[in-house]
Amino acid sequence: MNAKERRAARHAGDGAVRTRARPALSPERLVDTALALVAEEGYEALTMRRLATALDTGPASLYAHVVNKADLDELLISRLCSEVVLPTPDPSSWSEQARDVCAQLREVYLRYPGISRAALAMAPTALEILRVNDGLLGVLLAGGAAPVDAAYACDALVLYVAAYCLEVSVARARSTSDDLDWVVDRDEMVRRFEALPAERFPYITRHAAQLTAGEGHDRFDFTVGLMLDGLAPRA
Amino acid sequence: MNAKERRAARHAGDGAVRTRARPALSPERLVDTALALVAEEGYEALTMRRLATALDTGPASLYAHVVNKADLDELLISRLCSEVVLPTPDPSSWSEQARDVCAQLREVYLRYPGISRAALAMAPTALEILRVNDGLLGVLLAGGAAPVDAAYACDALVLYVAAYCLEVSVARARSTSDDLDWVVDRDEMVRRFEALPAERFPYITRHAAQLTAGEGHDRFDFTVGLMLDGLAPRA
C-alpha cells in the first residue's frame, strides 16, 4: 500500500482504492483461506459468509469465482487430492504402496476435520480425485489382482477412508468443546458397554474390552489390510 | 381459534375438539411421517417445517416430542435398525448370515434415500443401533474370528454399508431430476473414461470397462465378501 492509497483510505473511509489494498481474490485464494478455516474450526464452520468475512468482503463476491458451494467443496477436495503423492507401482511392494496411499488420504482428510463429508457427498468426477483413483488402481493391478477386483477394491478403499475419517472427525468434535458428559477415556466406555442389559446385548457386554481396543489408527490399518490381503490371493 | 371456529369444527366433523380430530402427535407419529417424507422426496427434504406441515401443524409443536433434529435423526435410524432381523449365530453358515445382515441394512438404508448421511453423522449410542452391532458381532464370533478382529470387522462393515448407501443415494439423486447432462448409461461412462488423457490416467483409460462393470450391488457384495473372507482364516 503506497502513500496515495493510504491517504485515500484514511481520507474517505476506505472509499477510493479499496480493491487494490488487498490482493485480488481468486479461486486459489478462496481455497487457501477456506482450508485454513476448516483446519481451525472444522468443516461445519465453513460457510460462504464466514469465508467472505475471512477474505474481508461480502458473500456475493465469492460467486464471481465459484459457481456454488458444491463447486467450492469440489475445489477443496481436489486440492487435498493433489497433495497425495502417488508411487510408481511396484509388484514387490504393492501392498505397502496401497497402504501408504490410503494413509496419505487419511492424514489429508483428518487435517481438515469434517471435510470428508464433502468428499462423500460429491460426484467423483473431478480430475484430481480421479488421479488418486488412477494411482491406487495402478498399485492394485501391480499386485496381480484381476482388473475387475482391483477396480472394485479401489472404490471400496477410497470410500472406506472417507467414511472412517468422517467418523473420527465427529468423534473428535464430540470429545472437544462438548459441555455435556461425553465418554473420553476407554475405561468409562468399557463400563458403559458392560452396563448394558446382557440378555439383549450378549456379545457386546462380553467383549466390551475388544470393542474399545485399539490405539491410533489400528482399526483403519486392520480394515485396509483386510481388503488388501483378500485381494492378492484371488489373482 | 375462537369459540365460533371451534363450534364450526365440531359441527362439521368428528369429535368435539380440534386436537381430537386428528390423532395426537407423538414421537412415533413423527417418525412415521418423517420416514414417509424421506421415502418419497429424500433425506434432504426432511426439514422441521416440512415435517410440521405434513403433520398439519407448526414447527414449534415438534419440539414437545423431540429435543433436536439430531434427536429426530437418531429416532429414525433407530426405527430402521429395529427392522433388521438378526439370526441366531450359526458357525456353519456364519458368512451367509453376515452377508444377510449387511444386505438387510443396505436395503433399509436405500429405501429411504440419503438417510445414511444421518447414520454416518451420529454417535453410535442408540440402543437399536447397538442391537444390530451386537447381532453382527455374534455372527462374526461364530465364524471363529478372534474377538478383536470381529469387533474391528463389525465396525468396518457397518461403516462401509452406510457409506455405500450414501454414495448410491447421491448417484441416484443425480441421475433423476437433474436437468443437466449426467451420465446414466454405462457406454457413455466408458467413453468419458477413455476420453481422459492417457498419460495422466493410464490405468483408468485402460480399464474403463472394468471400472464401470457390475450390476446391481455387485460392488457391495464384493467388498463385504472381501472383508468376511479375510476374517475367517485369521482365526
Added chain:
DNA sequence: GTTTCGCACGAACACTGTTCTACATGCGAA
C-alpha cells in the same frame, strides 16, 4: 478522453433449526 467490461458488493429472498411466549385444552382435585 471516452467507452466498455468485469469484478465487487450491499441488499434482499427463500430457506434452515430453534426458542419465546401466549393460549387453549384436558384432567384431577376441591
Added chain:
DNA sequence: TTCGCATGTAGAACAGTGTTCGTGCGAAAC
C-alpha cells in the same frame, strides 16, 4: 360443578444458511 394446573399446541420471531439482483466503481481498451 368449578377451579387451578400441567401439558401440548402454535404464532411470531431470531440468528443463521446459500444464492441472486442490481448497482457501481476501477481499470483497461479504443
